[in-house]
Amino acid sequence: xxxxxxxxxxxxxxxxxxxxxxxxxxxxxxxxxxxxxxxxxxxxxxxxxxxxxxxxxxxxxxxxxxxxxxxxxxxxxxxxxxxxxxxxxxxxxxxxxxxxxxxxxxxxxxxxxxxxxxxxxxxxxxxxxxxxxxxxxxxxxxxxxxxxxxxxxxxxxxxxxxxxxxxxxxxxxxxxxxxxxxxxxxxxxxxxxxxxxxxxxxxxxxxxxxxxxxxxxxxxxxxxxxxxxxxxxxxxxxxxxxxxxxxxxxxxxxxxxxxxxxxxxxxxxxxxxxxxxxxxxx
Numbered sequence: 001x002x003x004x005x006x007x008x009x010x011x012x013x014x015x016x017x018x019x020x021x022x023x024x025x026x027x028x029x030x031x032x033x034x035x036x037x038x039x040x041x042x043x044x045x046x047x048x049x050x051x052x053x054x055x056x057x058x059x060x061x062x063x064x065x066x067x068x069x070x071x072x073x074x075x076x077x078x079x080x081x082x083x084x085x086x087x088x089x090x091x092x093x094x095x096x097x098x099x100x101x102x103x104x105x106x107x108x109x110x111x112x113x114x115x116x117x118x119x120x121x122x123x124x125x126x127x128x129x130x131x132x133x134x135x136x137x138x139x140x141x142x143x144x145x146x147x148x149x150x151x152x153x154x155x156x157x158x159x160x161x162x163x164x165x166x167x168x169x170x171x172x173x174x175x176x177x178x179x180x181x182x183x184x185x186x187x188x189x190x191x192x193x194x195x196x197x198x199x200x201x202x203x204x205x206x207x208x209x210x211x212x213x214x215x216x217x218x219x220x221x222x223x224x225x226x227x228x229x230x231x232x233x234x235x236x237x238x239x240x241x242x243x244x245x246x247x248x249x250x251x252x253x254x255x256x257x258x259x260x261x262x263x264x265x266x267x268x269x270x271x272x273x274x275x276x277x278x279x280x281x282x
Contacts, residue, residue, distance in 0.1 A: 038074055042077045045145075048081075054084050066202060071204060073209070075147050078208055092157055096151060107142045107146075109195045111136050111162055116136060130227045131224065139216075142211070162196040164192050164194055216265065223261055
């Protein structure tokens, strides 16, 4: 990435993908997102592959945030990022602390529509626009070991909270405690925690997420159908939109209708649409 700011060095890049990124980086009119998603390479939220690679990540973040861009960290990558944050290297105190317990199973996220719309992250922005209610509420089915964090108040960094959430109780939650045995710790497990937030770093923004959109279970608040149709078309194309509208028109009851809506919101927000048999390809 040193080549991003070096025109001469850029000429020697043979990898076309890297050359494209380097050219985009130099063009400040291009919006860039560098996504560090949850991965086994994050070693359960401890490091990025190893100590050397983890240090490389921080050097990379310091470099690319010399211009306006978004750094996204989520779940295990979030854990690796903030557990290894070095105040001296990063030249600021970390505003995020990873807690010593995890979440799993049913989880409710909530926030204000306007806060989502004002987010710098396009997916969060989409969620805001797809809601027809001022209050957004979504239920997730979190995978085991989902990281939990808290925000550390500091004069050096202002953190904007976009959403919060709570772990929901169910009959199987005892299997999700991951070593929690004391009653006071179990109470913490069910306390309200931040889910999405963002803060400025350099000339960019770091966006923090504790959720996986692919684990979205149900959208519990009213949605704006024209917005969903628009985002469905932008993400998957006209045929997918026709499929969505047709399937929605065939819904037999409110439960089925809400399931179709929730499935579509999950697909749009995660950017992943499973192959389906529809009236167009059946």
